[in-house]
Amino acid sequence: MDLSDHRAAVLVDKSFEDLEFWVPTMRLREEGADVVVAGREANTTFTGKHGLTATTEVAARTLDPDRLDAVVVPGGWAPDKLRRDEGVTTLVAQMDAQKQIVAQICHAGLVGISAGIVEGRRATGSQGIRDDLVNAGAEWVDEPAFQEDHLVWGRVVKDIPAFCRTLIQALKEA
Numbered sequence: 001m002d003l004s005d006h007r008a009a010v011l012v013d014k015s016f017e018d019l020e021f022w023v024p025t026m027r028l029r030e031e032g033a034d035v036v037v038a039g040r041e042a043n044t045t046f047t048g049k050h051g052l053t054a055t056t057e058v059a060a061r062t063l064d065p066d067r068l069d070a071v072v073v074p075g076g077w078a079p080d081k082l083r084r085d086e087g088v089t090t091l092v093a094q095m096d097a098q099k100q101i102v103a104q105i106c107h108a109g110l111v112g113i114s115a116g117i118v119e120g121r122r123a124t125g126s127q128g129i130r131d132d133l134v135n136a137g138a139e140w141v142d143e144p145a146f147q148e149d150h151l152v153w154g155r156v157v158k159d160i161p162a163f164c165r166t167l168i169q170a171l172k173e174a
Contacts, residue, residue, distance in 0.1 A: 004032035006171055008070040008101075009063055011088060011111070012039050012056060017076030018048035019157055020105050024072050027164045033171070038063060040085040049076050061087025065094040070171055075106025075126060075156075083114035093117060096150070101174060103167045105145075105154030109133050112151075122146070124153045150174070 010025050028035050039046070039056035047053050060082075071092060073079060082088045092115035095102050104112050109125040110132060112118045119137030124146070134140050144159035145152070145166045152170050154163030 006069040007034040009038045010072045012054045013078035013081040015077035018050040018052040020074035060091045070101035072103045073108035079107045079110040089115040099150045103152035
């Protein structure tokens with residue numbers, strides 16, 4: 001349990017990608033991290049693209065980035081909803097500014113774009129957002145997962161194991 005002194009927020013919203021939410025959440029908890037589920041509002045239950053549910057504990061706008069070690073943004077269609085919330089984008093931008101871990105997989109790069117943190121950086125995700133990332137100034141990288149500075153990127157569902165390994169390693173080294 002190497003991450004027992006770490007706290008991470010995992011973001012969720014309507015039509016999240018079930019495995020991209022639940023697998024990193026469980027891996028972080030398995031390593032001993034304190035994980036809080038956050039979204040646009042507290043106490044809201046969402047159904048994922050494949051039928052699993054997740055309930056927010058807090059609104060992202062209420063989280064103090066000084067009390068977090070990481071924010072994880074799963075994919076699915078949820079990032080398109082999350083990116084429209086100022087509390088979410090402010091949290092992600094503040095975590096980036098403080099060089100805290102910001103982990104994004106699949107469509108999650110949409111949140112990074114709206115938070116203004118991708119320009120001039122390498123990024124990956126679903127092919128569906130490749131042009132969005134490039135147009136926002138990112139350098140597209142077609143790799144399953146990687147870390148650059150404090151940003152952790154994952155491509156798609158099949159790359160969740162590599163994404164989780166990279167996320168856990170980044171937190172252990174932070």
